[in-house]
Amino acid sequence: MMFMKRSDENPILIPQGEAPWEAEAAFNGCPVRDRNTTHLLYRALSSSQKVWDQDMQISSIGIAESRDGVHFRHRRQLVKPDREWDRFGCEDPRVTKLNGTYYIFYTALSAYPFRPEGIKVGLAITKDLKKVNAKYPVTPFNAKAMALFPEKIGGKIAAVLTANTDMPPARAAIAFFESEKDIWSREFWETWQRNMHHFALPLARDPKDHIEIGAPPLKTKHGWLLIYSYIQHYFSPPSVFGVEAVLLDLNHPFKVIARTQRPLLVPEALYEKYGKVPNIVFPSGALIQKKKLHVYYGAADTSCALASGKLQPILNDMLRTKAEMTRLMRYPGNPIIIPNPDRAWKRKAACNPAALAAGNKVHILYRAMSEDNTSTFGYAASRNGFSITELPPDPVYTPRASFEQKLVPGGNSGCEDPRLTKIGTTVYLCYTAYDGAHPPRVALSSISFADFTAKRWTWSAPKLISPPGMDDKDAALFPKKFNGKFAILHRLNGEGIWLDYVNDLNFDGSQWIKGDIIMKVRTGPRDSRKIGIAAPPLETKKGWLLLYHGISKKEDHHYHVRAALLDLKNPAKVISRTTEPILEAEMPYEKEGQVANVVFPCGAVIIQKRLFVYYGCADTVVGVASVGLDELLQKLEAEKIKN
Secondary structure, three states: OOEEEEEEOOOOOOOOOOOHHHOOEEEEEEEEOOOOOOEEEEEEOOOOEEEEOEEEEEEEEEEEEEEOOOOOOOEEEEEEOOOOHOOOOEEEEEEEEEEOEEEEEEEEEEHHHHHHHHEEEEEEOOOOOOOOOOOOOOOOOOOOOOOOOOOOOOOOEEEEEEOOOOOOOOOEEEEEEEOOOHHHOOOHHHHHHHHHHEEOOOOOOOOOOOEEEEEOEEOOOOOEEEEEEEEEOOOOOOOEEEEEEEEEEOOOOOOOEEEEOOOOOOOOOHHOOOOOOOOOOEEEEEEOOEEEEEEEEEEOOOEEEEEEEHHHHHHHHHHHHOOOOOOEEEEEOOOOOOOOOHHHHHHEEEEEEEEEEEOOEEEEEEEEOOHHHHHHEEEEEEEEOOOOOOOOOOOOOOOOOHHHHHOOOOOEEEEEEEEEEEEEOOOEEEEEOOOOOOOEEEEEEEEHHHHHHHHHOOOOOOOEEOOOOOOOOEEEEEEOEEEEEEEEEEEEEOOOOOEEEOOOOOOOOOOOOOOEEEEEEOOHHHHHHEEEEOOOOOOEEEEEEEEEEEEEEOOOEEEEEEEEEEEOOOOOOOOEEOOOOEEEOOOOHHHHOOOOOEEEEEEEEOOOOEEEEEEEOOOOEEEEEEEEEEHHHHHHHHHHHHH
């Protein structure tokens, strides 16, 4: 369904050859309403002129006004490049009226030839849109496309911006300010930049794509509507410029409520396909009036254009799509555990965490890696399920047996990817044992529950339980027996998820786990190449909840997490599997690390009807995400007929 219709008057603003300051182009317009007038601020490109001893075309910010938002007049130059930090151009304004003041953010160019370190955000402040009262350089780093929210959130001024636009990957992110002066405080931005990953919005679907914030956020009853530019295949042309939208939570704009799954606009009209830069539609402003969404956009970097559509059908489509998808919600404080350069055993990575809820806390056992790629296990704990409250300095489980000692200097070895299961008064640990020379195998150790919770690390000697000469990993025990037998899930030779029943756990080298495959890869999207369990199964009223990871044949090392439901009495019977992922690599800390695009859970717990999932991010850090248990079970119930 096509939601947006281009104005019959397009392009609504074109360059004026008789005005040298906007003779070449007038595009990327951003509207703001004042009583019955729509003011459109736009990027104007001059004819060639002498600028700081350079012959060049230079951008400034023009303004025009209209009664109907379509036909504009009284065009004049408002923001000029007259400071050291914007002397080579003022581009792409975003304007927001807040508490009676207009804040105009724009791209400030301070260096020529143009280069990333000279492309930053500038700010012009005006009370009446007639004259500029003050100008400030904002970001001390490469950034563009900044805009304020039109009201305070939680008592703070809020803004959205795109960082590293010219030093990709670009990151759309949120910033909160205690006061107006923080907006142009260098100290504020230096701190913000160091912690940028905490403030990023997960908008990019593929590392080959590019994003840039478009219009200032618009308030709707469903959330903040943010229009943005999504450029497919930006790093592997031909690129496709599109206009997309996302809904952000009104009180917590870090939270994505819903988003479009296809562009609202792509270049189709002649004025979008031909111009100074062909095949571009670039959203730079938007208004909601009379239940319609009006998007103002730059066409081919030459003129301003307008497209409109009924707001509610657009929102309904976004929310309907979201309703069909159940997703884990990331903790905004992710990552919760990171490598420590002062501790040799976890200097390179801290990832892939197991989890066990007991004693009003979540106990976490995570895989740590040293610089020589030796893996050990560290301990952490959380009182609320999210933030870490205990993080001892030393490992709690180290390689002890010959089958996990390093045989290849510098290669991977040790104890990897733990899973914890409590049965009775014993905590069992399944993990991947690897010496770097032979195929990885499943190892089993145990400890009394009393010693585990008291942090007395009296682990039993590890035993190999998977067949020799065969690649086996991703193993975990069920927390209860079936007909008197222990049940073990594992992944043998990458051929799906296996289930085996054993009479006891006294593996002495004469028996090995094998069993039968209960879940195979599917020919559908994203779990068609490889699957393996994530956390040990959790008992629910609807069945055994099993999270598992999958990789697509089309996406090398792009991990996704899905959920499955197994029969309570016969776990070999798969009741349902989610079609869509409930978690995938989207955030920078999931996309960038030792292995890009990896989300790899090894632990999950249920706390007050909420599922907490602990996962490794890019084989480097630990994250946590959660979802309502009933919501996920309802989703799995709905998926029954599809499996």
